[in-house]
Amino acid sequence: MKFNSKALTVLLIFSLYNPTTLQLQNHQNHQQQEQEEDNPITRFQNYLRIKTAHPTPDYPSAISYLTSQAQSIGLKTLTLEFVPSKPLLLVTWEGSNPSLPSILLNSHIDSVPAEPSKWIYPPFSATKTSDGKIYARGSQDDKCIAMQYLEAIRNLKFSHNFKPIRTIHISYVPDEEIGGFNGAAKLAASEEFKDLNVGFMLDEGQASTNEKFRVFYADRSPWWLIIKALGMPGHGSRMFDNSAMEILMKSVEVMTRYREKQFDLVKAGLAMNSEVISVNPVYLKAGTPSPSGFVMNMQPSEAEAGFDVRLPPLADPDLLEKRIADEWAPHYKNMTFQLSPKGPSRDHMGRPLMTATNDSNPWWGVFEKAIVAAGGTLSKPEILASTTDARYMRQLGIPTLGFSPMTNTPILLHEHNEFLKDTVFLNGINIYESVIRSLSSFEGRDTA
Numbered sequence: 001m002k003f004n005s006k007a008l009t010v011l012l013i014f015s016l017y018n019p020t021t022l023q024l025q026n027h028q029n030h031q032q033q034e035q036e037e038d039n040p041i042t043r044f045q046n047y048l049r050i051k052t053a054h055p056t057p058d059y060p061s062a063i064s065y066l067t068s069q070a071q072s073i074g075l076k077t078l079t080l081e082f083v084p085s086k087p088l089l090l091v092t093w094e095g096s097n098p099s100l101p102s103i104l105l106n107s108h109i110d111s112v113p114a115e116p117s118k119w120i121y122p123p124f125s126a127t128k129t130s131d132g133k134i135y136a137r138g139s140q141d142d143k144c145i146a147m148q149y150l151e152a153i154r155n156l157k158f159s160h161n162f163k164p165i166r167t168i169h170i171s172y173v174p175d176e177e178i179g180g181f182n183g184a185a186k187l188a189a190s191e192e193f194k195d196l197n198v199g200f201m202l203d204e205g206q207a208s209t210n211e212k213f214r215v216f217y218a219d220r221s222p223w224w225l226i227i228k229a230l231g232m233p234g235h236g237s238r239m240f241d242n243s244a245m246e247i248l249m250k251s252v253e254v255m256t257r258y259r260e261k262q263f264d265l266v267k268a269g270l271a272m273n274s275e276v277i278s279v280n281p282v283y284l285k286a287g288t289p290s291p292s293g294f295v296m297n298m299q300p301s302e303a304e305a306g307f308d309v310r311l312p313p314l315a316d317p318d319l320l321e322k323r324i325a326d327e328w329a330p331h332y333k334n335m336t337f338q339l340s341p342k343g344p345s346r347d348h349m350g351r352p353l354m355t356a357t358n359d360s361n362p363w364w365g366v367f368e369k370a371i372v373a374a375g376g377t378l379s380k381p382e383i384l385a386s387t388t389d390a391r392y393m394r395q396l397g398i399p400t401l402g403f404s405p406m407t408n409t410p411i412l413l414h415e416h417n418e419f420l421k422d423t424v425f426l427n428g429i430n431i432y433e434s435v436i437r438s439l440s441s442f443e444g445r446d447t448a
Contacts, residue, residue, distance in 0.1 A: 040429060041134075041422050043069065044147045045126035048136035053124075057110045059174055063089050066109075066146070066172055073154045082186035090192075091170040093153055095163075101199025101446055102167040103439045104398075106389055107146035108176030108183065108204070111138040118416040132422040139420040141413035142204040144428065145404055146172060152432035160433075164440030169196055176389050179342055184389035188396060199446045200363045200399050200439060203390040206413065207406035212379040213371060213431070216402030218354040219384045219391055220274055220310040221345040223317070226338045227251060227329040228304040236297035245286055247333055248303040255279055255307070255328050274385035277320065278310045309339075312383055313352035317345060343387065344395040353394040355401060357381040362444055363399050370438035374431045376405075405431040 050062045066089055067077045076092040088109075095102070114123035114137040121127035123137040136143075149170050156162040173183035187193050208214045229251065231244035262276040286303035287294040311317060321339055329337035347353055357364050371378050390400045405428035412418040 048126035083182040086174045086182045089172040093168040095167040104198045104201040105170045106203045133419040135419045151429045166440045188392040205402040205404040207409040216384040218313045222342040223309040225307040230334040233301040244303040274383040370435040374434035
C-alpha cells in the first residue's frame, strides 16, 4: 500500500491527537519523570526540605519520611520517645549472626536555625544548581549521612545481594544541636540500647577541604562559663575604681590574653584548633534599662559575661576551674562564676573520651582498610573541635569514630548558604557501601 505525502500527514496528525496514543504517551512521560525523580539525589532533597531547625524542629515528618525509606528496602523500624515530643527512630538490618556485637550508625535529625534573608536560596528548598550544589540547612550537618546510610544499604541489598554477618542498626536522634540530652543521651542510658548489643559506632564528622577524608576519634567537651562582677553604682561622668563594668572588663582582658596564647599555638602550627582550650565570649549583660534602651548617665552595679569553653579530652578540668577562681573571676574582686559542663568528659572507668586509632582497636584497622578499598585516603585522625552525640557512646566504652565522607568541600556547617555537591554525596554512598560491608563482615575479636 502506498501513501502520498498528504495521506501521511493526515495519518500522523490522527496518531498524535488520538486519545489512546496521547494517554499512553502521557503515562510513559509520567513514568519516566517518576523514575528520574526517585533517585538518591531527589530522596536526599526531599529529606532536606523537611524543616527540622530549632526551635521548632518537625520531628514527626522527618521520622515518617525516614521510616518510609527504610521500610521500602525491607529494614525493620522502631520509634521510641523517651521524652514527650522528642521521638527517635531505630532502623535494623539483621545479620546472619546476631549474637555478635552489632554496628551502630548514628545521625541527628535536628539542625540549627537559618536566616533566609542571608541565603542565596531558601534554606529548606534544597535547590540544586547547574553545577550540582544542593543548598539547604543540614546538607552537611548532617542529613547527608542520614540518607547515605540508607542508600548504601539499598545498593548492598539489591545491587550486590550482600547479607551482613553482624546486625546493623541506624539511630536517628533528636536534639543533638542543643546537647543531645533528650536524644542520644536518653537512648544510651536505656534498656532498649542495651538490647542492641553495640560493639562499634560511626557518628558524624566534618567536611574535608582536600582529597583526604577526615576521621575523628574524640570531641572537645563543652563547658559554659558565666562570670559576674559587683561594684558601686555611680554617675556616668565619674571616674572611680572598682565599678562593676571595670572589674568585668579587666577580667575579660585576662581571659583574652589566655585565649590569644592558645590561638598562637594553632597559628604557629604547634597544635590543631581542636587540641587547645578555646574560650570564646558569647554575650555581655550590664546597664540599667530604660524605655528607650539604657540609662546612659549611670554606671551599673552588676555586670556579667558568658563564654563558650571547649576542653580537649586530655585537658584537666580541675586546673581550668582553679585558673578561673584565681585569675579570671577571683572572689576578692567581688566576682563570682558558674562553670557548667554540658555532658560527660570521662567514660564509665574514668578515662578520657577517646577511641584508639591503632592496633589496640581492631575496628580501626577494619575501617581504615574499607576506606582504602573504596579508593579513598584518610587524613591523620583528629579531635573534633566541636561536640557530637559520639560522647555518649564513648562514655559507655563503645569504640566510636566521627566520619562524614565529604572531600574537596568547604566546611559550611552552621553557616549561611550551606551546600553539598551531588557528586560528593553520591561518592559518599560508595564509601559507606565499603565501610558497612567491611564492618558487618568482621568476625574477629572486638577488642585486642
